[in-house]
Amino acid sequence: MAAKKILMIVGDYAEDYETMVPFQALAMVGHTVHAVCPGKHAGDRIATAIHDFEGDQTYSEKRGHNFTLNASFETAKAEAYDGLVIPGGRAPEYLRLNAEVIALVQAFFAQDKPVAAICHGAQLLAPAGVLKGRRVSAYPACKPEVELAGGEYADIPLDSAVADGKLVTAPAWPAHPAWLALFLTALDAA
DSSP states (O other): OOOOEEEEEOOTTEEHHHHHHHHHHHHHTTOEEEEEOTTOOTTOEEEEEEEEOOSSSSOEEEEEEEEEOOSOGGGOOGGGOSEEEEOOBSHHHHHTTOHHHHHHHHHHHHTTOOEEEEGGGHHHHHHHTOOTTOEEOOOGGGHHHHHHTTOEEOOOOTTOOEEETTEEEESSGGGHHHHHHHHHHHHHHO
């Protein structure tokens, strides 16, 4: 596969694995990944959160690592990238309130580029108005948002992923192998 340029939109308390693993894995196979966060610049850091499944009614949350951004949000334009990655965690909850973030997500769909969202990443897709008629997975607590946005919620195991055209989604970080494989396939076909 030819090397691609991928944008990753993150924010404070993005899920640790869902940020670091795709960033490193996509770079490992030769792609350039730019991680950006509104209000921060290349060299700044975000705090991550570790979400774990420990038998409770929902995931537990602990402080994760610091993740260093390597690009600046204000210079990120969809036309400069081949694909978009949206990690989950707490960040999408407040990033969805940023009109520039929503416009950037919409631009990737308008340009028919591959988009990979995992876990709470659906919280950026729903207000962007890009889920209507699409089969989408997300963390189960995001099912109402997916359905209210006109999407069909894919109730799949935590270690599975689903592709609907160039949109690749998964419920949580245990799905990384399946999710990243489907995203690489979408990138290769684009």
